Amino acid sequence: MAGHDTIVAVGGQRRVAVPDRIAHDYLLLALRLDQHIPGLVDGFFGPAELKARADIEELPPPGRLVDDAANLLERITAEVPEPDRVDWLTAQVIALRTHAEALAGHRLPYLEHVERCFAWSPVRRDEAVFDAAAAAIDALLPGPAPLADRLAAWDDQFVVPPDRLIDVMDWLVARFRTRAAGLFGLPEGEGLQVRLVAKQPWTGYNWYDGGRQSRFDLNTDLPMRVAEVIQVAAHETYPGHHLEHAWKETRLVDELHRLESSVLLINTPESLISEGLADLGHRFASPAVDEADLLVELYDRAGLAISSDAAAARAAAMTTVALTVPRRRLSESRVNAALLRHADGESHEYVLAWLERVGRFAPPVAAKRLEFIEHPLWRTYVFVYHEGEALLGRWLDAVPEAERVARFGRLLREQLTPGAIAAELATPSPS
Numbered sequence: 164m165a166g167h168d169t170i171v172a173v174g175g176q177r178r179v180a181v182p183d184r185i186a187h188d189y190l191l192l193a194l195r196l197d198q199h200i201p202g203l204v205d206g207f208f209g210p211a212e213l214k215a216r217a218d219i220e221e222l223p224p225p226g227r228l229v230d231d232a233a234n235l236l237e238r239i240t241a242e243v244p245e246p247d248r249v250d251w252l253t254a255q256v257i258a259l260r261t262h263a264e265a266l267a268g269h270r271l272p273y274l275e276h277v278e279r280c281f282a283w284s285p286v287r288r289d290e291a292v293f294d295a296a297a298a299a300i301d302a303l304l305p306g307p308a309p310l311a312d313r314l315a316a317w318d319d320q321f322v323v324p325p326d327r328l329i330d331v332m333d334w335l336v337a338r339f340r341t342r343a344a345g346l347f348g349l350p351e352g353e354g355l356q357v358r359l360v361a362k363q364p365w366t367g368y369n370w371y372d373g374g375r376q377s378r379f380d381l382n383t384d385l386p387m388r389v390a391e392v393i394q395v396a397a398h399e400t401y402p403g404h405h406l407e408h409a410w411k412e413t414r415l416v417d418e419l420h421r422l423e424s425s426v427l428l429i430n431t432p433e434s435l436i437s438e439g440l441a442d443l444g445h446r447f448a449s450p451a452v453d454e455a456d457l458l459v460e461l462y463d464r465a466g467l468a469i470s471s472d473a474a475a476a477r478a479a480a481m482t483t484v485a486l487t488v489p490r491r492r493l494s495e496s497r498v499n500a501a502l503l504r505h506a507d508g509e510s511h512e513y514v515l516a517w518l519e520r521v522g523r524f525a526p527p528v529a530a531k532r533l534e535f536i537e538h539p540l541w542r543t544y545v546f547v548y549h550e551g552e553a554l555l556g557r558w559l560d561a562v563p564e565a566e567r568v569a570r571f572g573r574l575l576r577e578q579l580t581p582g583a584i585a586a587e588l589a590t591p592s593p594s
Contacts, residue, residue: 303489
């Protein structure tokens with residue numbers, strides 16, 4: 164492709180040549196912003212000389228970064244011929260300009276800032292949704308105790324012992340990898356490592372190192388129940404973050420030479436797509452019809468007491484499957500909680516009590532959720548999970564079931580934006 168860089172292998176090692184000017188300037192803008200906002204760059208596997216340059220140069224003032232972003236936006240349409248790349252770069256750079264403007268003192272109201280960061284507007288849920296979800300859970304777990312206490316007591320039966328967690332996760336990841344290979348294919352040479360960590364605001368995290376390699380960190384601050392292990396594994400590994408990053412490195416960076424995709428950025432539109440597809444990945448890793456069987460298998464692998472009674476284990480697994488949707492609805496209370504805290508200005512204490520009362524979170528879990536909502540980096544990011552899954556779920560379900568594997572595969576390999584997904588939803592499929 165004329166005008167683009169090339170990727171060559173030297174001594175068996177992948178080496179990235181100098182990117183085209185748009186990608187070059189995009190990467191530098193992102194790396195320089197990360198100097199002001201540590202953590203904005205979630206992963207970088209592009210040209211090492213660009214990273215070194217950003218690390219050693221004098222910290223550029225925010226106003227200069229605003230100008231750099233504005234200049235880059237003006238050039239994208241003129242210098243980039245591919246429409247999908249234009250759309251993706253434009254959405255990303257608008258987000259980076261928004262971050263630079265905030266650093267320069269031009270702060271927007273919280274909701275407007277979020278909209279510009281993700282090219283999407285979060286929707287405040289009607290509290291009746293949470294009440295309906297709670298009623299569904301109440302029917303499945305009846306009793307006189309408060310619902311949060313009943314949920315906590317239920318979950319306590321299925322906590323994976325810490326000394327079994329790595330073995331259980333390794334087995335599960337290998338299972339999901341095999342399934343993903345059959346559905347979506349695996350890039351050559353991909354792999355990941357599972358590690359246990361503590362004192363983090365998140366449950367699990369995929370650190371992508373490039374070269375199709377990831378580190379998957381599992382946070383042990385809160386007990387990890389079997390159903391959550393399934394969700395986190397699918398989200399962070401196959402067909403979630405790891406597989407997405409490995410395929411995009413292969414397809415976008417190595418094959419199409421779109422070097423802008425060699426940096427992974429938090430709080431930009433790509434985050435909403437990435438988290439949405441990672442949440443949807445559970446559908447493919449562990450289809451609903453197979454979930455109960457997988458739960459029973461994991462009860463045994465985790466050495467849980469319930470595994471000694473086959474009938475009780477099967478009944479518990481079926482109840483856990485039935486709880487999945489209403490619990491997912493309750494978890495969307497985090498969207499409202501973030502808006503209450505940052506858009507409405509409610510206090511920490513008010514939102515914590517709201518999460519316990521309306522979200523039906525047990526106090527330790529509510530505190531952990533609010534820690535994420537109040538974190539400087541994640542205070543805007545909290546929306547991407549539920550908003551991304553809702554948007555991409557509608558897009559996935561808009562085609563016949565037989566076409567959904569191929570459509571999900573597009574998420575793993577293409578530069579897609581929330582706007583592009585919405586546009587496809589608005590365009591009737593050919594009959």
